[in-house]
Every structure is written in C-alpha cells, then in structure tokens.
Amino acid sequence: MQRTIITMALLIAGAFLALPCAAQEELAGADRYRMREASTGYYQEYEVMPSRGSPFVQWSGAKQPAITGGRGSVATFAVDAHAMVPNYKHQRCVSCHKETARNNRHTTRMNIACRQCHGQDPIAGINHYFSPLNPIRRHAMVCAKCHQGASGSFAMYVVHEPPPLMAGTAKSFPVLYWAVWIMVVIAVGTFALFLPHTGLWMLRELFSSKEKGGDA
Amino acid sequence: MRLKRFTPVQKAFHILLMLSFLVQAVTGTARMYIETSWGRALASPFGGYEGSLTVHKYVGLFMLLLFLCHMVYALFIVFAEKVGGEDALWFRFNDLKQFFAHLGWMFGGKAPRFERWGYWEKFDYWAVFWGMIVLGVTGLMLYDPLSTTAYFKGWSLNVALWVHRIEACLAMLHVFVIHFAIAHLRRHNFPMDRAMFAGDTDLEAASEERPAWMARLRSEGGLEERTVSDVPVIGLLISYVIGLSVVVFGIYLVVGGLMNANLVSW
Numbered sequence: 200m201q202r203t204i205i206t207m208a209l210l211i212a213g214a215f216l217a218l219p220c221a222a223q224e225e226l227a228g229a230d231r232y233r234m235r236e237a238s239t240g241y242y243q244e245y246e247v248m249p250s251r252g253s254p255f256v257q258w259s260g261a262k263q264p265a266i267t268g269g270r271g272s273v274a275t276f277a278v279d280a281h282a283m284v285p286n287y288k289h290q291r292c293v294s295c296h297k298e299t300a301r302n303n304r305h306t307t308r309m310n311i312a313c314r315q316c317h318g319q320d321p322i323a324g325i326n327h328y329f330s331p332l333n334p335i336r337r338h339a340m341v342c343a344k345c346h347q348g349a350s351g352s353f354a355m356y357v358v359h360e361p362p363p364l365m366a367g368t369a370k371s372f373p374v375l376y377w378a379v380w381i382m383v384v385i386a387v388g389t390f391a392l393f394l395p396h397t398g399l400w401m402l403r404e405l406f407s408s409k410e411k412g413g414d415a
Numbered sequence: 416m417r418l419k420r421f422t423p424v425q426k427a428f429h430i431l432l433m434l435s436f437l438v439q440a441v442t443g444t445a446r447m448y449i450e451t452s453w454g455r456a457l458a459s460p461f462g463g464y465e466g467s468l469t470v471h472k473y474v475g476l477f478m479l480l481l482f483l484c485h486m487v488y489a490l491f492i493v494f495a496e497k498v499g500g501e502d503a504l505w506f507r508f509n510d511l512k513q514f515f516a517h518l519g520w521m522f523g524g525k526a527p528r529f530e531r532w533g534y535w536e537k538f539d540y541w542a543v544f545w546g547m548i549v550l551g552v553t554g555l556m557l558y559d560p561l562s563t564t565a566y567f568k569g570w571s572l573n574v575a576l577w578v579h580r581i582e583a584c585l586a587m588l589h590v591f592v593i594h595f596a597i598a599h600l601r602r603h604n605f606p607m608d609r610a611m612f613a614g615d616t617d618l619e620a621a622s623e624e625r626p627a628w629m630a631r632l633r634s635e636g637g638l639e640e641r642t643v644s645d646v647p648v649i650g651l652l653i654s655y656v657i658g659l660s661v662v663v664f665g666i667y668l669v670v671g672g673l674m675n676a677n678l679v680s681w
Contacts, residue, residue: 307450307680308464348561355569356560363577378574382581389585397596399521404602 278329279321299359316341316358416618419641420610428485429611430657432543435478437661440587442471444668447580451678453671475554482547501530501631506541510534531628535597546586553579587672591665599662607662612654613646 274280281287284295292313293300305311314322316332323330331340338354346353361368363379421429441457445467448454461467492498514534516527556563556575563572599607603624610616622629632638645651 301680346561350561350564352567353561353564353569356564356572357570360573372570372573374570375574375577379577379581382578382585386581386585386588389589393589393593396518397593399518401596401601403521403523407602 275324275326277324278327280324280327281320281322298361302360302362303358304360305358315344417615417643417645418618418621419615419643420621421615424488426611428481428488431481432478433661435474435481436586436590437664438474439471439478440583440591440665440668442467442474443583444587444672446471448672448675448679450680451675453675454679457671472558475551475558478547479551479555482551501628502532504532504537504540506534506537510537528627529625530631531625533625539594542589546582549582550579550586553582587665588669591669595662595665599658607655607658609651609654609658612658613650614654615643618642 284290300306305316306313318331323332325332327333328335331337334351334354338349338351342349342354357372357375361371361375363372363375364383368376442461445454445458445461446464449458449464455463458464458467461470493503511534513527513529516524517534520526553575556567557572557579560572563575598604603620608616629638632641
C-alpha cells in the first residue's frame, strides 16, 4: 500500500514536471548569429517577418513629439508619412527635412538620393512595422543594397548625423558630442600652446646674434 | 665638421614615417575635400575617391607595421644598449624648467643649455605615439565597417570617423606648421636641418644650441667618434630636394585645406 502510494506520487509529479519542459523551444538570440549574418547574409525569420517580438529596441523612435506642421511623431508610424503634407507633389525632400539633409555622407560623398533608401511613394514612416527602414529589417532591405552582408548592428550607423558640436547633440547622440568636443579641446589646446611658442621662437631667433646661420 | 646625431636605422625610420605620413595626409585630405575641385585634383593621382581609400588603407597598415617595428627597435635599444640618463627620451622635471627658461630666453633672457634632446624633440617623439594609437584604433575600426560592426554598434563608426578626422587634422597641422617651423624654417636651421638626412648636424650649430651635450661628449671622450667630414655634394643635393619638397608640399596642403574649408559639408 505504501509502495503503491509512492509510485502514484512519482508518476503524477513526473507528469507535471514534463509539461513545462515539453513547451520549451530553443530561440536563437539576437547576438548568436551575428558573425554568420556578417558573412552569409542569411537572416532569422523574426528579422524579416512580423511573427514574434522583435529583438531590436526601436531606438530611432522620437523621444518627444516634434512639431512638424501639426503632424507629430505619429507620422513616423504611419503607412504614408506624408499623407497630409500640403502641396506634397511639388516639394523636395529638403524643403521640410532640412536638418536631416545635412551631414549625410551618403548624399555628399556617394550621391545617394533620398528615395534610394526611403523608397517610392507612399513612403512609410521609419517606425511603421512594415517599413523597409524599420530597425527590424533596415539592414536587410536597405543597407544590404550596397553593403553586402550588412548586419543589424551595421544598420545602427547614424546616417543622418547630428552636428557633433551643437548642444542638442548632447541629448540625441551624447557619445559623439563628448568625443568630438574632447578631441577639439585637445587639438585647440595643443595649438594654443605651441603656435605662439613657435612664433616667439622664430621671432627671437631673428634678433639673436650668431657666428653662422645653420648648415652651411 | 659634422656631428652624427642619428644612426642610419633611425634615419630610415624617420624617412619612411615621413613619406608614409605624407601619403596619408594627401589621400586623407583628398577624400575630406572630394566635394571641391582641389580635393578631386589631389585624389586624381591615386584613382579618385575610391582609389584614395585603397591607398589610404594599405599605407595605414604599413604605418602600423612600421610603428610595431619601431617599438621592437626601441625596446632593443633601451634594454640591450642600456640607454639612460641624459641620452634617454623620457620626460624629466628638468625639461619643464628648460621650457620656462626657453620662454624666458624668447623674451630676452639668457639661453638655456640644452642636452642631447630638447623638450620639443621629446614632445615630437611621444606625440607620434599618441597619434598612432588614436589614428590606428579609429583607422582599424573604419578599415572594414562590416567587420567592425560585428563587435561594436553601428553608431561607433560615426564616433570613429569624427575622431579620426580631428586627430588627422591635428597631426597634419602640428607636423606641417609647428614641426616644420621648429626643425627647418627657423633661422638656426634654415633652410633645413639635415640631422635626419645625409650630412648630419653642423658641429658649431650643435655647440651653440646644445652646449650641455657637447660638454658631456667632450668629457666622456665620445666626441671624436661622432665627428665626420661633410658628405659629397650629391648627398647634399638629394637631402635638400627630398626635405624641402616635403616641406613645400606640406605647407601647400595646409594652405589649400584652410582655403577650401568652407566649401566642404563637414
């Protein structure tokens, strides 16, 4: 009788223990195939299909609403980000997007047009779930057009770079702001010390008497 | 009479560093100023925008290799030949005193008695280490952005590019303005200091500028083995042609860069 009770208890406990184990499924981490992504260009299913939660935090979302002609940051989530722009057909991208048009090495150095990355009309906002520029699939559908083997980390390069020395960059891109400011201070400090020093030196030598000047 | 300040190995290091630095300066400036006609003219001998990048990368690897060889050589010199005391290139407290004494001389005081290495020469030597480390790390990050983003986030490329640019401008301006002025263009050395080229240093000029070193050499008896007669005219000619052309081209890069700075979208 006691043996029977122990056997039944073990069977019931084993059944309960097996249930959650059977439900486990190995999920590839976001970093596991990083090297393979860079080499082969193959991508995980979640990177191109809206099936499961995204491993990418949408870091490019606007932190605070941007006043852009009455359309707030909801435009970045819209299927057509320019739906309510007046006289849209006769405007250029830089008519409204003045700040992002600057400091874009893709445009100034490689002559990449805006639509080569942002696509044709209707242009979805970059945070729209099915946008090619959504961080979920930006590397595969946009960057990999030119940079073969681009990974999700590669797509985190800030194409529309804020001006590094401006005070606003301290909030939007603090690492760039502080690194550039430190380098500028080092460079200007070096010259503030050595340029007057060299000038004084050359000036003083003009008025110093010596038997012969330099190599002769 | 001439005084030998550097060995042929050290002269070889200097001339290789000089030429590779010049190639990096030209190709880097060409790519920075590619939006201007001046930048495109600078880039055309190297194959334009993409060709300049290829040359820039390979010469950068050569510079890193040269730097590593110099590190091995310097360690060998330090530990095998037991270089120390006044002959070492370490900064010492006396260098700070000599710096302020030199400032006093510039305002009309008495000239300081420099040893073998002046404080400015020690600074120039160690500044190369700073430049090689900063430019080397950021340059290797930008060498293959796809490989770099396997270990760093993509926005680190933005930071590396800006740090690379600013450090490159600092290095170029320091070499082409300050180093050229102190080493070559001031009256004491005009038109060129030949210590790193054929012909070595003038004995009387060294006596005037580095009296402490000359006194130590005379007391230790090493002066005779360091003095040589002057080189033939062909050696002088080659030295002046190479050195002065580099000086002229460096100043040309600085002037061109400053004149075209407003035409580039930084």
